[in-house]
Structures are given as structure tokens and as C-alpha cells.
Amino acid sequence: MQQTDDLETFPYPFKGEVYRYSNNSAPLDFPSSIEITPSYINEMNLKRGLLNQHPERCYQSLSHTLRGQWEILEMIMGHLTSHYPDQFSLDKQNDEWTFHNKILQEKQYFIFGDETTLPCEPLDFIGRHVQEDLIFMMQRDGDLFLDAGQLCFPANWSLAFDLGMSFREIHHPIPGFKEEGLDERILQFLLQLEAGNPWWRKNWSLMAGNRLDTSLETFDVWGKGRKGVTLNNAGEFVHLRVEVQKLFRLPRSGGILFTIHTHLISLEKLASKAEWAEQFYHILCELPDNIVDYKGLSLFKNQVIEYLKGRLESRGVL
Amino acid sequence: MQKALFVSGKRKYLFCADQNGMEILQPVIDLAVAEKAPYEIYSEAQPLIEWLKKQKMGCYLYVAAEWAKLDSLKNLTEEVGFSEEEAQYIGYGERWVKVFCCRCHGITEVILQEKQEIACSECDLLLEVSNHYSRLKNAYLGYVAKL
Numbered sequence: 001m002q003q004t005d006d007l008e009t010f011p012y013p014f015k016g017e018v019y020r021y022s023n024n025s026a027p028l029d030f031p032s033s034i035e036i037t038p039s040y041i042n043e044m045n046l047k048r049g050l051l052n053q054h055p056e057r058c059y060q061s062l063s064h065t066l067r068g069q070w071e072i073l074e075m076i077m078g079h080l081t082s083h084y085p086d087q088f089s090l091d092k093q094n095d096e097w098t099f100h101n102k103i104l105q106e107k108q109y110f111i112f113g114d115e116t117t118l119p120c121e122p123l124d125f126i127g128r129h130v131q132e133d134l135i136f137m138m139q140r141d142g143d144l145f146l147d148a149g150q151l152c153f154p155a156n157w158s159l160a161f162d163l164g165m166s167f168r169e170i171h172h173p174i175p176g177f178k179e180e181g182l183d184e185r186i187l188q189f190l191l192q193l194e195a196g197n198p199w200w201r202k203n204w205s206l207m208a209g210n211r212l213d214t215s216l217e218t219f220d221v222w223g224k225g226r227k228g229v230t231l232n233n234a235g236e237f238v239h240l241r242v243e244v245q246k247l248f249r250l251p252r253s254g255g256i257l258f259t260i261h262t263h264l265i266s267l268e269k270l271a272s273k274a275e276w277a278e279q280f281y282h283i284l285c286e287l288p289d290n291i292v293d294y295k296g297l298s299l300f301k302n303q304v305i306e307y308l309k310g311r312l313e314s315r316g317v318l
Numbered sequence: 319m320q321k322a323l324f325v326s327g328k329r330k331y332l333f334c335a336d337q338n339g340m341e342i343l344q345p346v347i348d349l350a351v352a353e354k355a356p357y358e359i360y361s362e363a364q365p366l367i368e369w370l371k372k373q374k375m376g377c378y379l380y381v382a383a384e385w386a387k388l389d390s391l392k393n394l395t396e397e398v399g400f401s402e403e404e405a406q407y408i409g410y411g412e413r414w415v416k417v418f419c420c421r422c423h424g425i426t427e428v429i430l431q432e433k434q435e436i437a438c439s440e441c442d443l444l445l446e447v448s449n450h451y452s453r454l455k456n457a458y459l460g461y462v463a464k465l
């Protein structure tokens with residue numbers, strides 16, 4: 001199954017030759033929470049298969065989130081129909097709505113605000129039409145809580161475990177986040193997020209393999225790939241994994257919609273752009289051990305560096 | 319063993335502990351005395367809840383007890399109105415905790431130790447017990463210990 005992105009559209013994440021954790025969020029110019037790419041149909045099949053086979057791993061919600069979930073459904077349907085009018089349409093007759101996904105040839109009639117008219121909860125329903133993972137953070141007492149989410153392609157974390165956690169609790173495993181006060185600063189930034197002014201950021205890691213569903217629940221299976229990376233297979237086998245993350249304030253519920261679109265590109269393809277190969281090479285060489293460990297690169301970082309070095313040398317860059 | 323941390327500049331200090339707990343609190347009691355701050359030590363002559371209720375705003379509370387009793391004490395003090403910022407809880411002895419399996423979501427109860435590996439009671443996977451904690455599940459996350 002083709003799960004990798006094209007070079008031209010790949011959301012390359014790096015600036016400069018040093019990578020550190022920071023609040024790297026920026027205003028989102030094109031205000032859409034979602035993006036449809038050529039792998040839409042593949043990814044919808046993959047997502048729905050995971051949701052059906054592993055519902056507890058991929059979908060979690062607390063009961064007080066339903067109103068917010070409807071607000072999310074409305075926002076995403078709005079984005080789909082205004083940015084992709086040829087692929088999606090929405091017919092509204094007061095509360096009676098009909099959503100049409102023309103790519104998948106599916107039509108759903110429902111009464112807005114009445115869960116019994118949908119096959120599943122609103123967040124779960126709309127998540128089955130977009131490539132993004134969808135996280136609903138609710139705000140109360142000056143804090144944000146992960147109270148619902150649909151997550152099929154996690155970067156090695158568990159939605160079932162994180163349900164109900166505050167922003168800082170969620171980020172507890174990240175080295176230096178609390179010590180450097182980053183968790184508090186980012187939380188304050190998020191609390192001030194305004195409706196109509198969405199933000200976005202990119203996060204990256206390396207994946208030994210090309211699975212999108214790198215859940216913590218299956219780490220004992222896919223994590224083994226990290227032991228099988230060699231200088232010879234690194235180019236095809238290892239992938240740069242980039243999450244495009246977007247943050248939208250929900251005006252009615254006061255919560256935040258956090259969408260995550262995951263992209264993969266093989267090292268080989270990435271390295272076909274000499275500037276990218278060179279920049280990534282320097283970043284990996286310089287990356288501090290605690291970030292290397294947290295991102296799970298310890299077992300194969302050296303092979304990747306050697307591979308990139310070889311590509312650069314063959315071009316006379318290094 | 320956990321230690322109590324002295325938070326200086328409070329209006330009054332309250333200490334609540336059993337005999338072993340008092341030993342843990344003694345260094346902070348000494349510091350409160352050195353600061354000439356008012357303080358009070360709970361004695362079992364009256365119910366704890368009444369002693370807590372009669373205290374005024376601005377008090378800082380230290381509680382030290384066996385881990386097994388600490389949660390219910392914390393519930394009580396929070397009910398009376400002491401927030402996370404106004405109190406410190408220090409546990410000693412054996413501490414039973416729940417561990418959430420990253421693979422099967424099963425829960426295993428163990429006595430907490432430093433750098434611990436356990437087998438999941440449901441799927442038998444070897445887990446490394448982390449300090450990533452969920453209040454909702456009252457459990458620590460167990461990660462894959464060996465790839």
C-alpha cells in the first residue's frame with residue numbers, strides 16, 4: 001500500500017541546523033483543520049479498519065463532550081465543503097442535515113444535535129471522513145483536558161491512557177519540558193488561543209518502517225523494526241514521519257480542536273533533495289541524547305547518519 | 319523515602335502525622351520554629367476533620383502517613399478545602415500502585431520500587447513501570463521493557 005508522500009508536497013519540518021524543543025507554533029494562513037491528499041482513500045480504509053478492530057485504542061470520549069463533539073463535526077464539515085466543494089457537500093434544512101462524501105460515495109442524513117441519528121458519536125463519525133487524527137481538549141479552571149479523541153496514527157502514545165489528562169500531564173514524558181518551563185508557557189499560549197485565529201506546528205520523528213499506526217499498544221511489534229536498520233536498507237526502510245498539527249478554538253464550547261495529519265517519506269526520497277539531506281544530517285549529528293532517546297532513535301540513528309553521509313559524499317557535498 | 323520540603327513565608331503551619339510520619343516531618347517543624355512562624359501539631363484528642371475545619375485561611379498543611387492511608391487523608395483534607403498548593407503529602411512504607419499495560423490496557427497491582435520491571439497480569443508482557451500517571455485511571459503507564 002502506498003503510504004508515503006510526494007517530495008513536492010511533503011511538510012518538511014526543519015529550519016537551521018539545530019533542533020530543540022520549543023513553542024514552534026505559527027499562525028495558520030489557510031484556515032482549514034483538514035487536508036485531503038492523494039492517499040485519502042487508502043488512509044480512510046486503514047483508519048476505518050483500525051477503528052473497527054480496535055475501538056478502545058482508537059476512540060475515547062468522556063460523556064460531557066457530546067456538545068463539543070457536535071461543534072467539531074460542524075466545523076470540520078464546514079471546512080470540507082468550503083475547501084473541497086467538488087468532493088463534499090452538506091445540505092442543511094434547519095436541524096436536518098445531509099452530508100455527502102463524494103469520494104467515498106457515502107451519504108449520511110442526521111439531525112444536528114441528536115446522537116441517535118448517527119451511527120456513532122459525532123467526533124468518531126467525522127473522523128471517519130478525514131485523514132487527520134482529532135483530539136478535543138476541553139478548557140476549565142484555567143487548564144486544558146484531553147476529554148475526547150479519535151486517534152488511529154499515534155506517534156507511540158496511548159489515547160486510552162491519556163484520556164482525561166491535563167495538557168501538562170500529557171506532556172510529562174518529554175525530557176526537559178517541565179524543567180525548562182516549556183509546558184507552562186505552551187499551556188498559557190493555548191489558553192489564549194482565539195476563535196478565528198488558528199495556529200499550527202510540525203512535529204517529527206524517524207520510523208523504522210512505513211506504518212502509520214504506530215500506536216503504543218503495538219510497539220512490541222513495530223518497535224522491533226528499529227533493530228533491523230542497516231546502512232544498506234536505511235534509505236528504503238527508514239521514514240521521516242512528520243505530523244502537521246493544527247489548533248482551532250471552538251467558540252461555543254470554549255475548547256480546542258487539535259488535528260494531527262501524519263506524513264511519511266522514505267529517507268531515500270528525502271535525500272534526493274541535497275539541501276534536505278545535508279540539513280537533516282547536521283541536525284541528527286547534533287541532536288542531544290535525551291531527545292534521541294525520547295524519539296526512539298538510539299538503535300538506528302548511526303545507520304541513518306551514515307546513510308545520509310554516503311549520499312552527501314557521493315554528490316561531493318561532504 | 320520521600321522528604322518534606324519547607325515552604326517558607328506561610329501564615330501558619332499545620333502538621334498531621336503518625337509516629338513514623340512525625341520523624342519525617344521533624345526537619346520542617348524545626349525550620350518553622352526557626353522562622354518563628356506559628357504552628358500546630360495535630361493530636362488525636364479531636365477528630366481530624368474538626369481540627370482542619372477550625373483553621374483559618376493562609377495555613378500550610380503537612381501530612382505524613384503510610385502510603386496505604388495517605389489517599390483517604392488527602393481526600394479528607396481536600397474536602398475541607400486544602401488545595402494542592404496549600405498542602406504537602408508525604409508517604410512512607412510499602413506503596414501499592416496500579417500499572418496500566420501499554421499493550422492490553424490490563425491493570426497490574428504492584429509495590430512500587432525504583433526502576434521496576436513487572437509482568438502484566440493479563441497479557442504477560444514485561445513492562446517497565448514509568449512515572450507517567452493518569453489520575454482518571456489512578457495508574458502508572460507500563461512501557462515495553464524489552465524489544
Ligand code: HEM
Binds near residue numbers: 022023156162174258
Ligand atoms: C493541545 C493539544 C496537544 C495535545 C493533545 C498534545 C499531545 C501530545 C502527546 C500525546 C505527546 C506524546 C507524549 C508521550 O510520549 O506520551 C506529545 C508530544 C509532544 N508535544 Fe504535544 N500536544 C498538544 C499540543 C502541543 C503544542 C502546542 C506543542 C508545542 C508548541 C507541543 C509540543 C510537543 C512536543 C515537543 C512533543 C515531543 C514530540 C517528540 O519529540 O517527538 N504539543 N504531545
Ligand SMILES: [Zn+2]
Binds near residue numbers: 421423
Ligand atoms: Zn498486558
